[in-house]
Amino acid sequence: MTQYFVIIADSELELIPEGIHDERSVQTNARTRGKHPGKILLDASHHHPAFGKLPESERRGRPDIVHFCLLLCLDSNLSAEGNLKVFVHTRNDDVIAVKPETRLPPHYIRFIGLIESLYEQRVVPSRENPLLELRQGVTLEALVNALKPDQVLVLEQDGAEVSPGEVLVDPKAERVVVIVGGFSKGRFKSDIRKLDPKVISFGKRQMKAWTAVSRLLCSIECSSEGAAAPDADVEPVKPPKPAKPRRAPRKKAA
């Protein structure tokens, strides 16, 4: 049975960058939440007035995309059958490994709180039960290499168009990495060509990341391979150790 690894790549998920900690919308939000700005996730909806000072501001602060894509992956048949593992890779090369048995909060605010805890503790809910684990300084390339795939698929708008019912995966591939962009605008920031991928598309229309994930899961599950009976017994895979840890020294919240 093929083991799939979905990576939500170059996701627009990050803590509020230091350069805008003093901005009014950020300060107000931090006060309301009783948290230091450096421990809050950047959110285009709350912090937009401060975005003028950020490069690539038009695409940043979209943890909602990650949330929704994860909910779809975790509730898929593939995941329930133990044949799917999901990773979030972010614009800052942070990687979140998500265990398939994770019951993610469907409520956005609780999801945000959970990811903020993850950035503080590196693992949630606990070291003994690491459902979500954070590693920093892991490039997309390093993550993909660590997963040792037989095939890498990338979903991109200008990829080769997939027709309904088409089998996406090489029948001989035992380990397949599928990469979907966790952003709403622009293109991958990581150099995906380095991964020697098969670049595919579900149509010329610009679609949301969640639509791409939903089509992808459905295509795999509906192909003969994905529809096989659950019988997999696959070893868990850990994300690689960071090449150069970029973790800043912890500071007390102001």
Next chain:
Amino acid sequence: MTQYFVIIADSELELIPEGIHDERSVQTNARTRGKHPGKILLDASHHHPAFGKLPESERRGRPDIVHFCLLLCLDSNLSAEGNLKVFVHTRNDDVIAVKPETRLPPHYIRFIGLIESLYEQRVVPSRENPLLELRQGVTLEALVNALKPDQVLVLEQDGAEVSPGEVLVDPKAERVVVIVGGFSKGRFKSDIRKLDPKVISFGKRQMKAWTAVSRLLCSIECSSEGAAAPDADVEPVKPPKPAKPRRAPRKKAA
């Protein structure tokens, strides 16, 4: 070209019921938001401590389900091609008609604000541009009848299991209503048997409403019918007038 009508039925979306307006968690939330409790959507995540006083409390207060399902429907190829119209039907027989061109906020809090405005104004953003329209006192049966379908499909866990690639829709049907439950626990509250439906299932596993919607859209789009070129020119359909309006007299917020 077949016209599809997806109804997210018996959705757990409602304003906070009067009986719990005085509960502490409700009062605190209302103060924080600067709104009267009667103008706030019930949310299991915020108001849970007050749920003990509500019947069927284990399933209520889940506007997040409606949010996700709508985001999936509105970004589907079917909708982009003009062949899908979505309605939300709630536990209280409120019906929200959603125009296909609606760009719904992906951010949960903004979605909640939008639906609360809809309950105040009956139409948003404006009468001139009614993207979302609310009618109250419309049963699921009345809504389905008003849509004059040739076929009614209902997704239910114990329905006839659909195999991958199976064509769900009668090839002669021009107007197809598909009903998905907008709740996380239990069964339909409306009597779906009255609708003479074909009851189908995507597997015995209990799946989230968004997974069901995602599988459904994918199944329709991947079948030969759904994959046809966009050429439809379908008249817009309005939800029926309420049989017995149940709207309470408007009161000033306290």
